Amino acid sequence: MTVARTAAVVLVVGGALLVLVPAKAMVIARMAAVTLAVWAALVMLALAPSLLPAAWQYYVYSPASTGLWLLAMFFSPFVVCFIKWEWIKEGGRRM
Secondary structure, eight states, X not given: OOXXXXXXXXXXXXXXXXXXXXXXXXXXXXXXXXXXXXXXXXXXXXXGGGGSOHHHHHHHTOHHHHHHHHXXXXXXXXXXXXXXXXXXXXXXXXO
């Protein structure tokens, strides 16, 4: 057995150390990329209302909307990974 066959790819995703075989490394990397892209979009959406007048910010940043935003931060990566699973699994290859 060569080192190339037995070598594992080590990725740090969300603070968890994952040891993966090379075939699955791209799937995990794409899932991490999708998650980071979703989180970046949600952070941008959370910061966008800061451009509004101060009187409106209380309603935009109310406890209810902040709680919904936190729920979206948790659940939306799972939803997007489910929707984009074909791309995550296959990449840019055509079947």
